[in-house]
Amino acid sequence: MSDQGAKPVDTKQIKEMLDRKEGKMKRYLSHCAHCSLCAESCFLYMAHHKDPQYMPSYKAISSLGKLYKKKGKVDRKLLTEMKGIVWRNCVLCGRCYCPIGIHIPSMIAFARSVLRSQDVYPQLDEVSSESWL
Amino acid sequence: MYNFIQGPLVSIAFVIFILGLIFQFFQFFRLTKKKEWIYPPVDVKREKKTAGKWITFCLASLNGTLWKTDPLVTIVTSVFHVFLILVPVFLLGHNILLNQSWGFSLWSLPESMTDILTGVVLICVAFFLGRRLFLSRVRVITSLYDYVVLLIALAPFLTGYFAYHQWFHYDTVMTVHILAGEVMLITIPFTKLGHMLFFFLYRFFIGNEYSFARGERTW
Numbered sequence: 399m400s401d402q403g404a405k406p407v408d409t410k411q412i413k414e415m416l417d418r419k420e421g422k423m424k425r426y427l428s429h430c431a432h433c434s435l436c437a438e439s440c441f442l443y444m445a446h447h448k449d450p451q452y453m454p455s456y457k458a459i460s461s462l463g464k465l466y467k468k469k470g471k472v473d474r475k476l477l478t479e480m481k482g483i484v485w486r487n488c489v490l491c492g493r494c495y496c497p498i499g500i501h502i503p504s505m506i507a508f509a510r511s512v513l514r515s516q517d518v519y520p521q522l523d524e525v526s527s528e529s530w531l
Numbered sequence: 532m533y534n535f536i537q538g539p540l541v542s543i544a545f546v547i548f549i550l551g552l553i554f555q556f557f558q559f560f561r562l563t564k565k566k567e568w569i570y571p572p573v574d575v576k577r578e579k580k581t582a583g584k585w586i587t588f589c590l591a592s593l594n595g596t597l598w599k600t601d602p603l604v605t606i607v608t609s610v611f612h613v614f615l616i617l618v619p620v621f622l623l624g625h626n627i628l629l630n631q632s633w634g635f636s637l638w639s640l641p642e643s644m645t646d647i648l649t650g651v652v653l654i655c656v657a658f659f660l661g662r663r664l665f666l667s668r669v670r671v672i673t674s675l676y677d678y679v680v681l682l683i684a685l686a687p688f689l690t691g692y693f694a695y696h697q698w699f700h701y702d703t704v705m706t707v708h709i710l711a712g713e714v715m716l717i718t719i720p721f722t723k724l725g726h727m728l729f730f731f732l733y734r735f736f737i738g739n740e741y742s743f744a745r746g747e748r749t750w
Contacts, residue, residue, distance in 0.1 A: 421562040422750040429726045429733075432677050433608075434662075434669045438600040450668040459672055495741060497597060497608075498726050499733030504750075 407477065407516055412470035415512050420466075423508060426500045427463050430455055436502060439495035442487060454494035454502040457483050461509040477518045484509045485520050533702070536710050544713035551720025552728050559732050563748040566738050604662075611655035614648045615684070619712070621645070622691075642695075649692050656685045680723050686711035 416423070436454040437443050443452035450456055461480045465472060484506050494502040513519060580588060597605045619625060622645050626636035640648075659681060662669045690708035693699055719727055733739075738746035 419750075421558070425559075425725075425729065428723060429729050431723060431726060432669070432672045432674075433604075434666070434672060435597055435601060435604060437668055448668065450671040453668060453672070456672050492740075495596065498730050499737065499739065499741065501733075501737070501739055 405517055407472060407474050409470050409472070411515055412465065412472065412512055415515060416466060416470050419508060423462060423505060424466060426505055427459070427466060429498060430459070430496075430500055431498060432459075433497070436494050436496050439493055441491070441493065442489070451483075452487050454488075454496075454506075457488050458502050458505040458509075462505045462512075465509065465512060474516075474518070477513055477516055480509065481513055481518050481520070484513065533706050536706055536713070540713050541709070544716040548716040548719055551717075555720050555725060555728055556732075559729070559736075560748075563736070563750050565747055566749045607655050607658050611652060611659075614652050614655075618645055618648050618652060619687070624695075646692075646695060649688050649695075652688045653685070653692065656681060656688070676723070683711075683715050683718055683722075683724065687715055 432455065434450075434453060434455060437448070437450075440452055440454050443449065443454075446452050451460075461483045464476070464480070468476075488506050490503055490506060490510075492503045496502055510519075593599075617640075621637060621640045623639040623642050626639045630636040663673050663677060663681070664670070687708060690704055690711050694701065694704045694708050698704070715724070718724055734742060735744040736746055736748045738749055
């Protein structure tokens with residue numbers, strides 16, 4: 399099990415990862431019309447009484463979008479917040495539908511990779527997934 | 532200033548618009564490559580559909596997508612995007628200017644019709660603005676940038692509507708109208724409005740379950 403509190407965040411590594419996929423991800427993020435039409439395609443959004451934080455676009459914008467906006471300069475607190483968004487609020491089922499054609503699961507999956515590179519991921523000994531947020 | 536907006540800036544805007552789109556188009560192909568496998572596989576024989584089968588297929592597809600979950604937005608957004616292109620391209624005034632400048636023009640819609648269609652575009656923008664302001668699921672992902680983009684799309688139509696009806700000071704309204712059109716053209720390739728081009732690239736070229744065509748490329 400990793401010690402999530404001890405290791406400092408390697409912002410350089412995050413920046414390198416973000417730069418590697420910048421062409422695709424930045425285009426996806428910048429072309430999202432913020433229309434919210436992807437909402438109903440997410441079963442978690444429907445199952446949580448249409449809570450907007452379960453919308454696919456919200457999840458991508460508040461995780462990967464924030465990472466690009468801050469150019470990777472994030473602290474552990476923010477990464478831990480993102481952990482809840484990309485693991486608890488999304489199961490990567492790939493059913494989200496974007497009318498423009500943006501592939502949202504690839505954005506969430508990439509956000510997970512960035513978080514995992516900093517040892518931020520769900521722990522086996524966590525009492526419940528609710529404790530992530 | 533007026534002469535610059537009416538003269539050289541029009542050409543500059545068109546050059547930036549066209550070159551910007553070409554640049555983005557080639558960047559897309561540079562960043563993507565042919566997939567090793569495609570979905571659906573090539574060897575799956577595609578059923579030949581008659582016209583009747585096509586209509587049934589399209590209706591069934593609509594039923595499984597946004598048409599079913601959000602029919603009002605589907606209608607409004609479709610109408611908005613069609614008229615957004617149709618009105619400026621087939622507007623009589625624009626085509627007269629085109630003829631005077633370059634000696635050719637496109638077919639024009641009657642002015643009374645483009646006036647109504649402009650009104651429809653304005654109503655659609657009001658609808659989108661209402662969603663942004665009052666629907667929590669849209670508000671939560673809305674930033675100032677979204678309002679700016681909406682304003683960029685709205686401005687040429689609103690000022691054009693004012694100019695046609697000769698409301699306010701005509702020369703000022705016309706100058707703002709031309710400037711608004713130029714701003715829209717310049718910003719399309721480099722902002723959220725770029726989905727004008729990328730919608731087709733994403734939906735037709737990228738291999739994906741929701742591709743309209745057989746997407747053969749991957750990032």
